[in-house]
Amino acid sequence: MIEPLFRCPGQQIRPFSHSVGISARCCSLPLQRVMTDFGADHAFGKVPKKLQEHYGIEMPVSTIRTVTENHGQQMNSQRESSTLPVVTGCQQQIVEIDGCMLPIVTTRTDKGDKRKKKILHWKEARLALAHEEGNITPKFDATFGGSVDDAGHSLLNCAVTAGLGINTQIHGVGDGATWIADQMKKRFGSQASYLVDFYHVCEYLGGASKICAANDEKNWMDVQEKRLKNNEHSLVIHDLNPFLEGDEIENSKAPVRSCHRYLT
Incomplete structure (x- = not known):
């Protein structure tokens, strides 16, 4: 059975039986997957070499x-078109989202030495995931x-x-980023609860411990961690106050205040 083909603009699809799945300007679905995988990870100019190296296929x-x-x-x-389906759905899901800043370099287009025209920008990449409880294969998305x-x-x-x-x-x-908790409430309403994860809290506690003890x-740290696991965060805050x-x-030089602000 011939795989579905990607048709380039203005090009008609014709049946073919080549084992690789290539005809005049058309590519089989498996080949499209390979090209898209490489194209998403590398500059387009580097992909032909990757295709040739791994699959022996030449492609412009x-x-x-x-x-x-x-x-x-x-x-x-x-x-963009996905909406909440009106179905029962699974019983419970675990969802997470976080962001990190990535450096982006652009070059001005005016005349002169381009090496001196590079401008550094920072943009935030945010990765989201969700999976049904007990399922170890999450669904990912990113902005x-x-x-x-x-x-x-x-x-x-x-x-x-x-x-x-x-x-x-x-x-x-x-x-503990406020925007994450806000989006949880906005997207899922009363269906969702939000828990600040143990690892992030302990990072702040570790810094505070050098001053508090x-x-x-x-x-x-052992005492505060046990309190956190029992939802006794008010006791942790009480020990930070003095x-x-x-x-x-x-x-940057106030780890106790940072931890206190994070928890409160």
Whole structure:
């Protein structure tokens, strides 16, 4: 059976039986997958060499770019059109989202030495995932440089793909960033709860322990961690209060205040 083909603009699809699945400007679905995989990970100009090295296939850069961008547009259309299905869905899902800043370098177009015209920008990439409880294969989505609402929509898209329904309970896990908790509430409403994950809290506690218990950091940390696991965060905050740095101390040198603010 012949695989579905990608048709380049203005090109008609004709049946063929070549084992690789290539005819005049047309590529089989498996070949499209390979090109899109390489095209998403590398500059388009490097993909022909990858194809030749791994599969022995020669393909022009223009075709690789057209195929990759075509599938990218389709993926974007799918995620923008996803809505909450009115179905029962799975019983419970675990969802997460987080972001990190990535450096982007651009070059001005005016005349002169291009090496001196490079400009460094920072954009936030946000990765979302969702999976049904007990399922170890998450559904992923991501945004780059968009708003927090875009990121929230990508999280919803993951949840829908993973089987979200009107009766599904959402267990959100992440760090203490306000925008994440806000998006959880906006996208899932009363179906969701949000839990600040243990790892992120312990990072802040570790910094505070050097001030609160300089001579007994390990035991102090053990006590606070047990309290956190029992949802006794008010006791942790109480132990931080006597060691709070003054407002005149800059944030980078005030680990107790940072931890206190994070928890409160």
